[in-house]
Amino acid sequence: MKSFLNSVIFTLFILGFFVFVCMYVTGLSGGGGGDSATGINPEAGEKIYWGDGQCHTCHSIGTSGSATRGPNQEGLAVRAEERAKEAGLASGLEYLVESIVNPSAYVVEGYDNIMPKVYDAPIMLGREQILAVLTYLQTLGGESNIEAVAKFAEKIPEASGDAAAPWVPPVDVDIKEGELVFFDESRGVTCSKCHVLNGKGSKVGPDLTGIGAVQTPQYLIESVLKPSAVIVKGFETMYLMTTDGMAYNGLLVSQNEEEVVIMVDEDGVMTEYVFYPDEIAQMQKQDVSIMPGNFMDMLTIKEFYGVIAFLLSQK
Numbered sequence: 001m002k003s004f005l006n007s008v009i010f011t012l013f014i015l016g017f018f019v020f021v022c023m024y025v026t027g028l029s030g031g032g033g034g035d036s037a038t039g040i041n042p043e044a045g046e047k048i049y050w051g052d053g054q055c056h057t058c059h060s061i062g063t064s065g066s067a068t069r070g071p072n073q074e075g076l077a078v079r080a081e082e083r084a085k086e087a088g089l090a091s092g093l094e095y096l097v098e099s100i101v102n103p104s105a106y107v108v109e110g111y112d113n114i115m116p117k118v119y120d121a122p123i124m125l126g127r128e129q130i131l132a133v134l135t136y137l138q139t140l141g142g143e144s145n146i147e148a149v150a151k152f153a154e155k156i157p158e159a160s161g162d163a164a165a166p167w168v169p170p171v172d173v174d175i176k177e178g179e180l181v182f183f184d185e186s187r188g189v190t191c192s193k194c195h196v197l198n199g200k201g202s203k204v205g206p207d208l209t210g211i212g213a214v215q216t217p218q219y220l221i222e223s224v225l226k227p228s229a230v231i232v233k234g235f236e237t238m239y240l241m242t243t244d245g246m247a248y249n250g251l252l253v254s255q256n257e258e259e260v261v262i263m264v265d266e267d268g269v270m271t272e273y274v275f276y277p278d279e280i281a282q283m284q285k286q287d288v289s290i291m292p293g294n295f296m297d298m299l300t301i302k303e304f305y306g307v308i309a310f311l312l313s314q315k
Contacts, residue, residue: 040128042144045136048129053118054213055133061140068234069206070115071108077142093145096137097152100130112230116214117157122315123214124159131156167217167312169305175313178306181299191307193270194291197314204251204263204270205291206232212314220308227291237290238262240275241282248273251290265290 038044049055058070080092087106089095099106103115118125125133131149138144182191183200192201197208211220222229231237238252240262250264253272260275260283296304 040131040135040146040150042132042136042139044129045132045134048125048133049136052123053125053129053133054123054210057210057214058115066207069232070111073137073140075141077138077140079141080137092142093134093138093148093152096134097155100134101155101157111233114215114219114230114232116216119157120160122212122216126159127153127156167309169309171302171305173302173306173309175306175310177303178308178310181303181307182310187298202270205235208311208314210314212312217308217312220311224295224304224308225293227289227293228287231287231289235290237286237288239282239284239286240280242275242279243281245281249286252285263290 056065056067058067059065060067060072060074062072062074076096077092080095082092083106084090084092084095087095089098095106099115100118103117104113107113107115116123118130119127131153134149134152135144135146138149181187182197184190185192191197191208194204195201195206195208196203197211199209236252237250238260240248240260242248248262248264250262250273253261253263255261258276260280262273262275264271264273292298299307
């Protein structure tokens, strides 16, 4: 009898251990279901892409999202394979890993070197989260391979630890006052005349919704003080002269074989002009941003740093 009880206890122990292992593996691969996807799988990666990873602030996927700072990710898996061959890498997956670990390594032509390291502040994704995003990116034009992604685990840096020390402006500022300056249309200069933030403003320049979650104070300060240093893709300026000698300089809204559309700043009012091919005598892209480069002359120091603090608060 005692021997039988020992056998039963031993069997129950083995079953319990087996169930535990199965639950662990299922959790790791994300097959457990539930309201919130976790682990290394495309479902978890998709949530991170559109959530904590803040990828959507720079990238759209097809018609999902409106960000233009980085390339549209539709069909990414196919393009990654092509770029991997060009770069001498073994696979598209290796290209994706390298692009996340060292964003400066493979900057897509026509875009700027502005992608942050997502494992550093302010984003600070963990290794498992980044691996999950990679499995999701594989599904954009291809199929997910969790086992292949897991082999790159040691290549992915761990999150940098404690969050970076909060940025402290050189003068005392009030974020609320910075918000007022950003949206104050009574001023000769107002950020919302060209930028949308949380659905408010005009989309002449890049959408700044969530900008504080992906960029550093230094990036924002330099972008305001030196707007022509980095002109975000899709917001280039164009010089155009018509056949009757009229010259226009403004934001290139769209260009195709049928027409060219330019947004011109006329005494603080953004006006859209449409030109047809037979009206255009000369046209050339400019290296100068439509955004004014003299904000420090138009704002007090307190107002300037108030706007920066306000933008940094946008997570």
